Amino acid sequence: MTETVAGQAGGGTAVLGGGALGLTVALRLAQAGERVTVFEREPIAGGLAAGFQPAPDLPGGGPYLEKFYHHIFRSDTRVTALIEELGLGERLVWPTPKNAVVYGGRRWFPYTPLGLLGFGALSPVDRVRMGAATALLKAAPSHTPFERVTAHDWLRRWMGRRVYEVCWQPLLRAKFGDRFDRISMAWFWARIHYRSFALGYLAGGFQQLYDRLVAEITRLGGEVRLAHEVLDVRYQPPGNAAAADGPPPAPWTVRWRGPGVHAVSETAFGRVVSTLPTRLTVRLVPQLPEEFRRRYDWGEAYGAHCLVLALDRQLLTDGTYWLNVNDPGYPFLVLVEHTNYMPAADYGGRRLIYLGNYLPMDHPLFGQSKEEILAAFLPAVRRLVPAFEDSWVTESWSFAAPYAQPIVTRDYPEHIPPLKAPLPHLWLGSMFQVYPQDRGQNYSIALGERLAAQFLSTHA
Numbered sequence: 487m488t489e490t491v492a493g494q495a496g497g498g499t500a501v502l503g504g505g506a507l508g509l510t511v512a513l514r515l516a517q518a519g520e521r522v523t524v525f526e527r528e529p530i531a532g533g534l535a536a537g538f539q540p541a542p543d544l545p546g547g548g549p550y551l552e553k554f555y556h557h558i559f560r561s562d563t564r565v566t567a568l569i570e571e572l573g574l575g576e577r578l579v580w581p582t583p584k585n586a587v588v589y590g591g592r593r594w595f596p597y598t599p600l601g602l603l604g605f606g607a608l609s610p611v612d613r614v615r616m617g618a619a620t621a622l623l624k625a626a627p628s629h630t631p632f633e634r635v636t637a638h639d640w641l642r643r644w645m646g647r648r649v650y651e652v653c654w655q656p657l658l659r660a661k662f663g664d665r666f667d668r669i670s671m672a673w674f675w676a677r678i679h680y681r682s683f684a685l686g687y688l689a690g691g692f693q694q695l696y697d698r699l700v701a702e703i704t705r706l707g708g709e710v711r712l713a714h715e716v717l718d719v720r721y722q723p724p725g726n727a728a729a730a731d732g733p734p735p736a737p738w739t740v741r742w743r744g745p746g747v748h749a750v751s752e753t754a755f756g757r758v759v760s761t762l763p764t765r766l767t768v769r770l771v772p773q774l775p776e777e778f779r780r781r782y783d784w785g786e787a788y789g790a791h792c793l794v795l796a797l798d799r800q801l802l803t804d805g806t807y808w809l810n811v812n813d814p815g816y817p818f819l820v821l822v823e824h825t826n827y828m829p830a831a832d833y834g835g836r837r838l839i840y841l842g843n844y845l846p847m848d849h850p851l852f853g854q855s856k857e858e859i860l861a862a863f864l865p866a867v868r869r870l871v872p873a874f875e876d877s878w879v880t881e882s883w884s885f886a887a888p889y890a891q892p893i894v895t896r897d898y899p900e901h902i903p904p905l906k907a908p909l910p911h912l913w914l915g916s917m918f919q920v921y922p923q924d925r926g927q928n929y930s931i932a933l934g935e936r937l938a939a940q941f942l943s944t945h946a
């Protein structure tokens with residue numbers, strides 16, 4: 487039995503995915519009077535930016551913390567504007583935390599001009615080259631000239647082989663594994679060009695933004711169905727549908743599984759917006775033409791993993807927030823001490839640490855238990871901080887997500903699908919269309935707004 491969304495001729499709009507992008511599209515459509523229904527597989531909104539409550543003993547279950555470390559930059563104007571629009575502006579804070587790298591067994595601070603001067607792992611000439619090339623990337627107004635070359639080639643040429651091997655090759659390897667030498671310089675340019683020293687955080691967690699979006703969509707008459715996994719999406723051309731008297735039939739059928747193992751059902755809609763990774767959308771919509779699949783069912787993505795630790799004391803006592811681990815042999819690529827950025831008092835005194843990784847989605851880590859991961863990771867924490875003892879860990883959580891980091895090779899832009907799919911009333915917007923910037927909440931929100939504007943002008 488197919489239910490039809492009532493209240494709108496043609497059946498309303500289904501939005502697949504309740505992350506930053508899907509909820510932004512749904513908000514803008516609902517504000518324009520569209521009847522929207524969001525399907526989100528997870529029991530919580532927010533997608534990759536969703537949080538959990540690490541201090542449930544505090545009133546109201548305590549603040550949220552992202553499952554994967556998150557902050558925003560000064561250039562992230564769309565997410566900042568949305569935070570203001572939804573009445574959360576006074577919770578947005580902009581500290582300038584300390585960032586460091588472990589190289590040669592030592593902690594260095596080369597990410598500020600002053601810190602770079604003291605970066606003894608590089609010769610004075612290399613330090614000058616690194617500073618000058620970074621300044622050039624900050625000043626270059628467009629990514630276009632950088633599209634023709636890989637970061638691997640450009641950085642070795644302009645910053646020098648030693649700078650590349652000490653600073654950037656470990657970063658590229660950590661994010662992209664053995665594809666490290668194929669990543670577009672346009673992507674690297676955007677990382678340097680748009681990033682600020684001050685980092686914005688929504689005190690209490692970015693989850694508040696996503697909960698506020700859900701509340702606002704609901705207030706406007708839309709529906710957000712959490713814990714609803716979309717199984718497939720099919721188009722029935724109106725000519726084949728039983729056209730009785732009354733409103734035109736809704737041509738799209740979304741088949742979904744709700745909470746509970748047997749709760750498979752379907753709903754008819756007039757229009758569908760998918761905000762899932764392109765490769766997932768292509769699997770869910772079997773009628774997408776072969777030619778479209780050949781071009782856009784393409785490319786690879788890494789999954790993300792974070793082990794989050796609550797400690798009874800500060801770990802990086804010099805106040806470092808972000809620690810890139812560029813020495814070989816560590817089982818994680820970054821250590822982020824969140825409570826060297828936000829006050830530990832917000833979390834009942836807990837010191838919160840992320841140990842993060844990007845890995846191929848079939849990597850064995852994704853199949854390991856939290857206990858196995860702790861056993862592998864804690865000795866490596868001790869290697870970084872010799873005083874560390876396992877008994878400092880009071881709680882721990884392990885989080886994993888597939889499709890977390892697109893692999894932005896030079897041919898990536900040729901495989902970014904258009905927002906309008908080649909089937910009637912089907913739209914595609916996903917973080918895999920964000921380019922050349924690294925994916926981020928800001929860019930999903932900006933893309934969601936662009937998609938909603940095009941949708942509304944087409945269907946007006």
Ligand SMILES: Cc1cc2nc3c(=O)[nH]c(=O)nc-3n(C[C@H](O)[C@H](O)[C@H](O)COP(=O)(O)OP(=O)(O)OC[C@H]3O[C@@H](n4cnc5c(N)ncnc54)[C@H](O)[C@@H]3O)c2cc1C
Pocket residue numbers: 502503504505506507508525526527528532533534535554555556557558714715716717761762763766790842887890891916917925926927928930
């Ligand atoms: C480790 C890590 C660190 C990051 N750090 C930052 C940062 O510091 N700052 C920042 O701004 N951004 C950061 N990001 C990126 C940011 O989280 C993403 O860019 C943004 O959240 C993407 O939003 P989205 O809606 O486009 O995609 P997603 O969040 O991936 O949303 C897609 C949604 O679709 C749902 N879904 C998938 N399949 C189905 C299905 N079959 N049925 C129903 N629903 C489905 C998923 O559950 C998900 O909620 C980070 C990401 C990671 C992984």
